[in-house]
Amino acid sequence: MRPIIILTIVGLISASLLALVDDITRDPIAKAKELMERRAIEEVFPFPLDSLRTVTEGETSFFEACDNEGRLKGIAVKTSTEKGYSGKIEIILAVQPDHTIIDYKVIYTNETPGLGDKISKPKFREQFKGKSLEGPIWKVNKDGGFVDELTAATISSRAITDAVHRGLEHINQQYPNTAEQ
Structure with a gap:
């Protein structure tokens, strides 16, 4: 009976300490x-961000970059895909007011170092700049699209293409008239 009591006490102390650490580190x-x-x-x-407004629609966050007079200079969206080789990839995608891509930044990935993580390199990102939903086929070359996939990392290339495409779709839904302004 004594070992059960000791294990119960150790378990309760451990659980309490874990809860305390979680509470302290959450913020x-x-x-x-x-x-x-x-x-x-x-x-x-x-460009420098004179003003940045955050708009949340459901689970999607949009960031409006404005100049000193409140005019929209660009829109960013936080988006993701689950299609990566190692699961989830999260990005911040920025577009001009006409919805053409400025750039993207990978903020979370577990892709293979030295292969799939090249999706965040400037040379790979460059091929997306200036693109919009209209025009190109949003697939890698191997699948008939415009994206030059990374050697030995086609899955990661497909995943980032999916994430960027999703981001553009979110922006077009949230800001349907921006391209006409």
Whole structure:
């Protein structure tokens, strides 16, 4: 009976300590993630952010970059795909007011180092710049699209293409008249 009591006490103490650590670290982790996303947003826009408004629609967050007079200079969206080789890939996608791509930044990935993680390299990202939903076929070359897939990382290439395409669709749904302004 004594070992059961000791194990129960150890288990309760361990569970209490884990709960305490979780409680203490929850806010700092959330703030660090928020700061990382803010830096990613600043990196995808090629101009200084005079004003940045956040608009949340359901589970999707949009970021409106405006000039000093409140005119829209660009839109960013946080989006993701589950189609990566190692699962989820999250990005911040930035577009011009006419919905052409400025750039994207990978904020979370578990892709294979040295292969799939090349989706975040400037040379690969460059092929998306200036594209919009109209025109290109949103697939990798191997599947008849415009995206030059990475050697030995076709799945990662397909996944990032999916994430960027999803981001553009979210922006077009949230800002349908922006392209006409």
